[in-house]
Amino acid sequence: MNSETSLIMVFISLAIVNNLVLIKFLGICPYLGVSKRVDMAFGMGCAVTFVITISGTVTWLINNLILQKIGMGYLKYIAFIMVIASMVQLVEMYVRKFFPSLYESFGIFLPLITTNCAILGTCLFIDLWDFTFLQAVVASFGGGLGFTLVICMMGGIREHLEWADVPKALKGAGITLITAGIMTLAFMGFSGMI
Amino acid sequence: MICSGTIVLHNILAGFSISSIGIAGVTLLAVGMVFVIILTIANAKLKVQQDPTVEAIMNILPGANCGGCGLAGCGAYAEAVVKDHGLMGKCGPGGEATVGEIAAILGIEAEASAPVRAVVHCSAKTDDQINTVIYHGVKSCAEAQMVEGVIDCPYGCLGFGDCADACEFAAIDIDQGLAIIKYDNCVGCGACVQTCPRRLIELLPMREDPLMIIACSSLDKAKNVRGYCKVGCVGCRLCVKLAPNMFRMEQSLAVIDYEKYSDKEERDKAQQKCPRSLMIYVGKKSES
Numbered sequence: 044m045n046s047e048t049s050l051i052m053v054f055i056s057l058a059i060v061n062n063l064v065l066i067k068f069l070g071i072c073p074y075l076g077v078s079k080r081v082d083m084a085f086g087m088g089c090a091v092t093f094v095i096t097i098s099g100t101v102t103w104l105i106n107n108l109i110l111q112k113i114g115m116g117y118l119k120y121i122a123f124i125m126v127i128a129s130m131v132q133l134v135e136m137y138v139r140k141f142f143p144s145l146y147e148s149f150g151i152f153l154p155l156i157t158t159n160c161a162i163l164g165t166c167l168f169i170d171l172w173d174f175t176f177l178q179a180v181v182a183s184f185g186g187g188l189g190f191t192l193v194i195c196m197m198g199g200i201r202e203h204l205e206w207a208d209v210p211k212a213l214k215g216a217g218i219t220l221i222t223a224g225i226m227t228l229a230f231m232g233f234s235g236m237i
Numbered sequence: 238m239i240c241s242g243t244i245v246l247h248n249i250l251a252g253f254s255i256s257s258i259g260i261a262g263v264t265l266l267a268v269g270m271v272f273v274i275i276l277t278i279a280n281a282k283l284k285v286q287q288d289p290t291v292e293a294i295m296n297i298l299p300g301a302n303c304g305g306c307g308l309a310g311c312g313a314y315a316e317a318v319v320k321d322h323g324l325m326g327k328c329g330p331g332g333e334a335t336v337g338e339i340a341a342i343l344g345i346e347a348e349a350s351a352p353v354r355a356v357v358h359c360s361a362k363t364d365d366q367i368n369t370v371i372y373h374g375v376k377s378c379a380e381a382q383m384v385e386g387v388i389d390c391p392y393g394c395l396g397f398g399d400c401a402d403a404c405e406f407a408a409i410d411i412d413q414g415l416a417i418i419k420y421d422n423c424v425g426c427g428a429c430v431q432t433c434p435r436r437l438i439e440l441l442p443m444r445e446d447p448l449m450i451i452a453c454s455s456l457d458k459a460k461n462v463r464g465y466c467k468v469g470c471v472g473c474r475l476c477v478k479l480a481p482n483m484f485r486m487e488q489s490l491a492v493i494d495y496e497k498y499s500d501k502e503e504r505d506k507a508q509q510k511c512p513r514s515l516m517i518y519v520g521k522k523s524e525s
Contacts, residue, residue, distance in 0.1 A: 105268060115261055122268055129272035136283040143285075 053178045056237050057185035063161040064193045065230040070161030074194050075219055077152050084198030086145045088191025094130045095162050099183020101126050102166040103176055123166045131157040161190060290342055291315050297338045305329040305426030329353060329425035351442035353425040355418050356519055359394040359437050360452035363414035365467045382434035389465035392455040394437055400429035420521040447518035449504055456488040468513050476507040
C-alpha cells in the first residue's frame with residue numbers, strides 16, 4: 044500500500060468507518076447539546092474540526108519529538124490536555140471576535156470543547172495506532188470532518204422532528220437518543236469496509 | 238514489620254530519580270510556556286472591543302434575568318439602556334438604587350422614578366363572596382376560568398394561586414381565596430400579571446408608600462355586585478363626589494387616576510365614606 048492510498052484509508056477510517064461519535068461514542072455531549080439547528084451544528088462541527096486538527100498535529104509532534112525521545116511517554120495525557128485547552132481558548136477568542144452571534148448561541152458548549160472526549164480520544168488513538176506525521180494530520184482532520192458530518196445530519200433530522208408528531212413521552216431527549224441509536228445502526232454498515 | 242515496611246518504601250523511592258522528575262517538570266513547563274506565548278499574542282490580536290459602559294452596567298444589575306424590563310435578560314438590558322436612556326427605570330428587581338447607579342455610569346441625572354409593583358384589584362376573601370355553586374374541579378385558576386360560574390363574581394380572584402406559582406420571588410400568598418402581594422419580596426417583574434386569567438393584577442408605579450388602590454375590578458351594576466359580593470364596588474360615586482380629581486368612574490367601578498394622585502386629605506375622606514371600604518393602602522409600609 045503506497046502512502047497516498049494509506050492516507051485516504053486513514054481519512055475514510057476516521058471520518059466514517061470509525062466515526063468518533065457513532066462508532067467510538069466520543070463527544071456525545073455536543074452531539075446532543077448543540078444539534079438543534081443545522082447552522083449551529085455546522086458551526087460547532089467547524090470549531091471541533093479546527094481544534095481536533097491542530098491538536099492532533101501538535102500532540103503528535105510533542106509526543107513523538109519530545110516525550111518519546113526523553114522517555115516521558117507517561118506525560119502525554121497532561122501534555123495533550125494542555126494543548127487541547129490552549130487550542131480551545133484560541134478558537135473561543137476567534138469565534139468571539141468574528142462570529143459574535145455564533146458565540147452567543149454556543150454558550151457553555153464552546154469552552155466545553157476542552158473536555159470534549161472526541162478530541163483527546165483522537166489524539167490518543169493516533170498515538171495508539173502508531174501513525175506517521177502525515178497520517179496523524181489526515182486522521183485528525185478526518186475525525187473532525189466525521190464529527191461535523193454526523194452532528195449536521197443530526198441537526199437536520201432534529202429540525203424535521205420539530206414538526207413531527209412525536210409521542211408525548213418521547214419528546215425532547217428521548218426521541219433524540221433513539222435517533223442517535225438508529226444513526227449508529229446505519230453507520231455500522233460501514234464497518235469492515237477497511 | 239517495621240523493617241519490611243522500610244524496604245517497601247525504599248523500593249518505591251528507588252523507582253523515582255530526582256532528575257527524571259526534574260525533566261518531566263521542565264518539559265511540561267516548556268510546552269506550557271510555548272502555549273502561553275501563543276495565547277498572549279492571540280489575545281492581543283483578537284481582543285473584542287466591548288463598550289466599557291455596557292460592562293459596567295452589567296456588573297451593577299441584579300442578574301436575576303427575570304425579563305421584567307421587557308428584554309431578554311440583564312445583558313440585553315444593559316446594551317439597550319446604553320442606547321436608549323429612557324429604559325433606565327425598567328429594572329424592577331434593582332429598584333431605585335440601580336437606577337441611580339446606571340445614571341451615574343451614563344453620566345446623567347436620574348429623574349425620580351417610582352418602581353413598579355404588583356397590586357391585586359380584588360379584596361373578596363372566601364367569606365366575602367356569595368356563591369351559588371361550589372367548585373370541586375382542578376385547583377388552577379386557568380382551568381377554573383373555563384368553567385362558567387366557578388365563583389359567582391365574573392371579575393374576582395379565583396384564589397387557586399396560579400400567580401403565586403408564577404412568582405419567582407415568593408411574593409404572593411393566597412389567603413382565604415385571595416391573592417395577597419408581599420411587598421417585601423415583590424420586584425415588579427410582572428410574571429403574575431401575565432398569569433392571572435382574570436387580569437386582576439396590575440403593575441403600578443409606587444409613587445408613595447403606602448399607595449391607595451381600589452381593590453375591586455367589577456364593572457357590573459350595584460344590583461349584580463350585591464348579589465355576588467359583600468365587598469365589591471357598587472358604583473355609588475361617593476368618592477368621585479368627594480375627590481373629583483382623583484377618582485373617576487369606569488362603568489360602575491371607581492378607579493384612581495394616578496396622574497392626579499396627590500391630595501391625601503381628599504382621598505382619606507373618600508376612604509372613610511366608601512360604603513364598601515374598597516380603598517386600601519398597599520405597599521411595604523401599609524399596615525396590613
